[in-house]
Amino acid sequence: MCATCGCGDDAGVRVTTVGHDGHSHAPDNGHDHPDDPDRARTVVLEQRILAKNDHLAEHNRTWLAARSCVLVNLMSAPGSGKTSLLERTIAEAALPLGVIEGDQETLVDAQRIEAAGCPVVQINTGAGCHLDADMTARGLRALDPRPGSVVVVENVGNLVCPALFDLGETRRVVIMSTTEGPDKPLKYPQMFVGAHLVLINKVDLLPHLDVTLDQIVTNVRAVAPTAGLLPVSATRGEGMTHWYRWLERLASPVIDERHPAG
């Protein structure tokens, strides 16, 4: 058990299909590749620590590609507006969507997504602070997205831990909201540096805040100079059509292969 934030054990992870019986399928965990152990006292391994997660993430990518689906890994701090953004997207975007919700506890977000009319699976990580490729595999099989879907994984609200774990996503999207202040990209660069797209949410609140869009953009650019940047308001609708276009381009394989989005 980690004393830093109390994050714990995969044994507590639960996958729930809201509106169904909660039955989930065991993931295809890939396979092991054992090597012959060296007889020497020192054994050189030269192995990436996250090799197993990355291997499972590749399995997810293959599984998604076979269904012509794309996966968006949506990450942010808690309360930046991930679920609100998805609710509006479900209502307005003309796309086949599926959602995998990641939270430590409760089915609250999955119930919101289901109420908005979208297929959804909730993964509760228990004490865990992020999703990984194995949890995503389990979520994907439970979701069983129809071919051509854009599957959005709403990762656990956290600007630190999710950044390190490849889920098998096609693109990484990070939301930061204006109310978080302008300095989050500098404080949590690991999260922003790998983002293909950064959504700056709650721009409707800017007139009430001591922060400008320019300050936020400057700080995002300092760590993610090539990421796409879209100012949006998930509650008021400002800028959202650009987000829908971005998703549409991602979902269109011909355009995507020649002109990768973000």
Place this chain on the structure above:
Amino acid sequence: MHELSITRSIVESVVDRLPGRRVTLVNLDIGKLSGVEPEALRFCFELVAAGTDLDGAALVIAEPPGRAHCAECGSDFELDALILLCDCGSADVRVRSGHELRIRSVEVA
């Protein structure tokens, strides 16, 4: 923190590669820009290794510094954080090292 998952990956990887071998020391590279805190990892390691073939193994962590190359002025420089900005003002900077998360080697009994 994600260090617990990272530690679990380390122990599982070593057990997978060397089934049944008693491991007494693990050499890791944890780059300064990797986003993993070596102290948190040390804390988790003892707990995760308990009851496995790595129980009681020593942990040696090398921390390669962040190094970057500026495509604009051609200079190579050290990077303390993931702020990709060269002294010349260019943000066209490539990270050359510091992201390492690697099990280099282990010692077996």
